[in-house]
Amino acid sequence: MAKNRIKKQHKKLGKAPGSIIYTGEKSTKKLFVEVFDYNIEKCVEKELYTVEEAFDFKHSDSITWININGLNHVEDIEKLGNHYNLHPLVLEDLVSISQRPKIDEYEDYLFVVVKMLYIDKSDNIASEQVSFVLGKGYVLSFQESEGDVFDAVRERIRQGKGRARSMQADYLLYILMDAIVDHYFTIIEDLGDKIEDYEDSIFSGQVNKTINKDIQDLKREILRIRRAIFPLREVINRIEKHESTLILKKTKTFYRDIYDHLIQVSENIDIYREMIWSLMDMYMTTISNKMNEVMKVLTIMASIFIPLTFIAGIYGMNFDYIPELHYKYSYFILWIVMIVMFLGMLYYFKRKKWL
């Protein structure tokens, strides 16, 4: 997965910087643009299929949220970008999905890249790039495919309850990002479950043959999650310290709240990370313990029967003169001797706690 991500970047090799090329794999057939234009009094909601229809909202006095789905439609995105005076590098980064979370501060707008994490059909943790442009009175959001993580946000805007419609565009960006960050908790909870499952299976000794590989994959996975989440802390930090009219002072308290959530997630990730790294040690001791048990069985069996076999061998010899052979009770006495030896051995191993 991590490898794929890097391979994608390849498509652009040798291209001029600023070339706008979608590096992801998700192609939506049609561009799908969703517009919310609202203020405290009204809320207009539209679904568009060309970007041109969205141009008019730029100059509205109300707050506008334009959500673009389908990053493979690069020409449309370029048109929209030009209309909103976005820097070519912003457009390039929008569609190049291997970005790490970051914030670029331009004069008229902020450009924020975030990683949305979700659990895909094959039960792995997948990530999708979501980019935001926060300008005066508008937020543009760009997604690879129509997600549903924003559904609660849509509902809140429609209903106009709470602060949702009474505040500025910076607050809109906040609730959008908050929705993504809240989702991280589900992801790490899922990861925690996985780790505990592995712990249990290693502990009970019922590991399947791929455990070695699985732990390695888990390591890779948590490193990828870390990479998606950790830089976001710096992004939020930069938003909090941003000095312009784009971010109002009273909204910063809310960004601080996201920051606190991110720290919580980060701490959990680091704990899980240590747990994963410990799995290998745990597995190693389990193997050693098993070998110990195997060796004990061998040692007990061999230590008991090898001496007995030797004794039997003695009296299987064909010497002309072996006096014991001719006594009447030799055979019975020998059995008694051997049983005593057998029991002695058992007692010895019992005392050593091997049995």
Next chain:
Amino acid sequence: MAKNRIKKQHKKLGKAPGSIIYTGEKSTKKLFVEVFDYNIEKCVEKELYTVEEAFDFKHSDSITWININGLNHVEDIEKLGNHYNLHPLVLEDLVSISQRPKIDEYEDYLFVVVKMLYIDKSDNIASEQVSFVLGKGYVLSFQESEGDVFDAVRERIRQGKGRARSMQADYLLYILMDAIVDHYFTIIEDLGDKIEDYEDSIFSGQVNKTINKDIQDLKREILRIRRAIFPLREVINRIEKHESTLILKKTKTFYRDIYDHLIQVSENIDIYREMIWSLMDMYMTTISNKMNEVMKVLTIMASIFIPLTFIAGIYGMNFDYIPELHYKYSYFILWIVMIVMFLGMLYYFKRKKWL
């Protein structure tokens, strides 16, 4: 436990930020509010069952400590919060018990979240969230359930000995937090005992089958404790550097003292952490040592009796012509040879220090 903590957060998924939802498990039947209103001359102590009765104390000239128990009564907490002009995010954090220790500085008050650690009935280390609001002349404290860690504080206020009643609200907050931090020492002492017990049992080789899992749990536990205590240092630091009339200069020396205690606790935690991580290695060498012993027994038994059995086998052969078989003393000579071999082997293993 750590997992549960994260799952709790879930309840809120998709809710608007600022929604005030209690995420813990401890539900007290009734809200229990305790009020101390005192100055150097007098001390009024009341137990209330509605928050409204506490409203009047806001405007008293004396120092007021309102201690609210039962975070599941969110409506009451909201009422109190509105009366004291608390920010919605403060109310949200109050009842969301997965916060990490933090301080939020608002214009009129400081909001501090602390983790109280205690040893629960099943002898595990549990944590409970305690939040404080420090305003001009009052301290609000919020607990999940009525604890007794503040008993000494109550007694000190009642008796009015020492500085307790002669200083301001910032000193009240200090003695409350000091009570919690002092309790950390008990926790880590308990943890230290546990680690030494494990060390002893690993060292003596009398480990039960869950040792592997137990060490893993211990790792998780100390990581959780770290997470509860370490951020508090930054909180105290921020209080010390806080520039407003809420924290008087002469009180800062006392907060410095808490800080010193926290550093002591932190250092102990880090030492215990290294000890826990070493337990696994120690266990591993113990296993290897045991296997070594098992192997030695096997090797000694096999090395002694296999050659002897071979010799016995030789003279059990049925060749027509084996001259030794017909000598009179062959059998006795053979015994002597075998005893010499046996003793030789014993000597060899003795010299190798295997016996």
Next chain:
Amino acid sequence: MAKNRIKKQHKKLGKAPGSIIYTGEKSTKKLFVEVFDYNIEKCVEKELYTVEEAFDFKHSDSITWININGLNHVEDIEKLGNHYNLHPLVLEDLVSISQRPKIDEYEDYLFVVVKMLYIDKSDNIASEQVSFVLGKGYVLSFQESEGDVFDAVRERIRQGKGRARSMQADYLLYILMDAIVDHYFTIIEDLGDKIEDYEDSIFSGQVNKTINKDIQDLKREILRIRRAIFPLREVINRIEKHESTLILKKTKTFYRDIYDHLIQVSENIDIYREMIWSLMDMYMTTISNKMNEVMKVLTIMASIFIPLTFIAGIYGMNFDYIPELHYKYSYFILWIVMIVMFLGMLYYFKRKKWL
């Protein structure tokens, strides 16, 4: 490789600082100088074989890129350096190929050293030093041998598409460095593939005898790559913060973009690093697992047949009086007993999951 690098430095031992001595191994027969002199309107491209021919371009109003290939021609480089007033230490560093990426800020020009990474004929990752001097209106670049990583840049200048010819020398430096950094992605992708191959082969147990050495080499390799790439971040950072007319404000956004790419590469390197370090553990558990299997076979074989052999030995004894020997069905009963024991053992090992 790393060792060679250090040995090279040796040639200079005892020489005066500032001595200009080529420490690499690649000697081109002829110095090859390539000049691009362009502005938004025109573009002159020349190939020269003496440095003197390049001197005139210094005073042209247009942007000049002089690309020097063949660092073994130190006298020519010295001449050029004197013509452009380069500090003796710059000339020394130019040809001393064991530099780490760095930037030296002089009054009239910036001196930047970068490591170009590529995969050589024997499929190893090799590095070549590329140095840049950015002055007012010109960029000098110095390479050990004619590379082709700049081909795309040449094409872009010729065609004059995009920003390539409309911007200043600082932008030219940017696209040259961008070409090198973009190439890093190929390198780490290749490295990622190698690691996954090792993981697979360790996991499947089909390791060849040099695996131990191979992992050690891999460790060394990634440390070398890190060393080539990580300091470059600081270099770019310094360029971004550089305060002079050499770097225009509008170009800094582009350098920021390189920085982002470098962070991406760095993060991948660190993930791969952890993976490589884990390979050893993975290999160790594989060995232990194998030994476990070997031991099981031995234990099963020995535990089954040693007791049986003992029984056979009993009835091979030559005592005069062994009643069982003379019963008619003794032999058959014994067979039944032995088969029962055999099956019992099999069942025991089956239950223990050893079979």
Next chain:
Amino acid sequence: MAKNRIKKQHKKLGKAPGSIIYTGEKSTKKLFVEVFDYNIEKCVEKELYTVEEAFDFKHSDSITWININGLNHVEDIEKLGNHYNLHPLVLEDLVSISQRPKIDEYEDYLFVVVKMLYIDKSDNIASEQVSFVLGKGYVLSFQESEGDVFDAVRERIRQGKGRARSMQADYLLYILMDAIVDHYFTIIEDLGDKIEDYEDSIFSGQVNKTINKDIQDLKREILRIRRAIFPLREVINRIEKHESTLILKKTKTFYRDIYDHLIQVSENIDIYREMIWSLMDMYMTTISNKMNEVMKVLTIMASIFIPLTFIAGIYGMNFDYIPELHYKYSYFILWIVMIVMFLGMLYYFKRKKWL
């Protein structure tokens, strides 16, 4: 030991902050106070048994060093503290011996806590808390029991050689602290010897059964030493940066010298730390090596004699028709065959370097 330290703290649980309670174990029967009052011309030396006698020295123009031994006499210490206007928290910290090295800067004086390390009767490294109060013209020092680390200092003051009597109180504090820090070198040298002893005994394979536990104790010990020494660097640093008339500029050079010594000690501690952590690995490989040897003996014995026993078994069979049994030289030929096999095996194992 570390555990004890934490348990001590306990005595104070629930007490008001600022309660002055001695938390150590060393009770001197009598308080012993020693006073040096000197300037460049004269030197008065007194031994007192009540603190009141020391009160007069406060106002002397000369430099006064009051050395208090016996922290269990808390009332006396409190009296002295009140006389010198010491903050209640200072008095609390003085007698609470689990402090970490720290400096508290008050208006009129500096309060410094240092850990004195020494090797106790049972050859362990013990620590004792020594506190200093540096005021205008005086130094108070507080020790648990009368040590002798200050003997050289006393002698130097008496003799008045060098700078000892010609400088101010800040220089007196310096020579007192220098005496303690110089002693650290002895401690870490002792520790270094211990580590080398363990290395030698592990290397030679002559480990006693507690080695596992011993290494764990060594780890704990070095962590404790680190904790006693490392914070002192910050203390010295703060003294150097202290801006008041208490620390003269010309004395700071001397504190810098202590700082350099502390860095030296710290570096040695960190080297020893790595060495101790490596001991476990070293021990592990030693165990594995031994097991290897054990296995080789077993394998050689079994591989040689099991096939030979099989051959002997063949000719012990009772088939009616085994032609070899009746040839005259069968037995001798068989011996030759077996000896050849034996030698072949020996050669094989020799070639494999197992012998």
Next chain:
Amino acid sequence: MAKNRIKKQHKKLGKAPGSIIYTGEKSTKKLFVEVFDYNIEKCVEKELYTVEEAFDFKHSDSITWININGLNHVEDIEKLGNHYNLHPLVLEDLVSISQRPKIDEYEDYLFVVVKMLYIDKSDNIASEQVSFVLGKGYVLSFQESEGDVFDAVRERIRQGKGRARSMQADYLLYILMDAIVDHYFTIIEDLGDKIEDYEDSIFSGQVNKTINKDIQDLKREILRIRRAIFPLREVINRIEKHESTLILKKTKTFYRDIYDHLIQVSENIDIYREMIWSLMDMYMTTISNKMNEVMKVLTIMASIFIPLTFIAGIYGMNFDYIPELHYKYSYFILWIVMIVMFLGMLYYFKRKKWL
């Protein structure tokens, strides 16, 4: 070695700070003082055997380099120090050879301590302390014994080529330090060779019995080298930032160059460090691999011959009625059965890749 170093410090225990005591072991019979007094026009070179002869050079207008060999002649050094107004602590540090690299900035001069590394007769890496005092127009250098690392510097001054004689005393200090730093490359190259030798011998399995100890020594050695080199970076850094007429701005570029070299050396050291730490793991897997091989031989031998021996045992029994014994071809059939079993086993182990 590290231990010795610490023991040396001991000689001074209890002495007054500022006592000038040589703590090294190298005693030269005679003090040997070498003077270079030069400017761009002339160069006077003298060899002196008393320090007094060197006093006159203090007031010369030209640049003076006084190189003192033989730190055991402390009285002479003290005289010289007093003549040049050196602080007592400088004199103490000069002759106390366990200093770490450092710089002390005094009003009129800089005091720099550097560690010279060289390979001694017994092929170990040894270090010698070299101290410099840089004043207005002069450099004093202090060495334990006459080294030859400055030979190239001497030659350069004599010949007056390049910048050597045309610049100030700060440049002289630079070329002296540069000579020492350049020598570090030889040391780490030697270290790299050693590590590769160990890698090769571990890899080929031909380790001698002290490998465990050798790796431990290597660890210690690289930690010592680190300690000698790493602090020097800070020293150079401080020189670069030094603000006085002692260090001219144009010379700082040259110190920057030393800094770059130090970073290169440091990076190599850290790579080698990781390599050394990996050696232990590599050795461990080698041991395990060997044990695996030993076990395989045992298992194959035992698994093949134990069942066969059992069969032979069966027909060695003396039952009256064993029908197979009397068939004519029993013996031959049995041989066939046993050979088939033998081959079957071989095939089984072949398929398992154990053969």
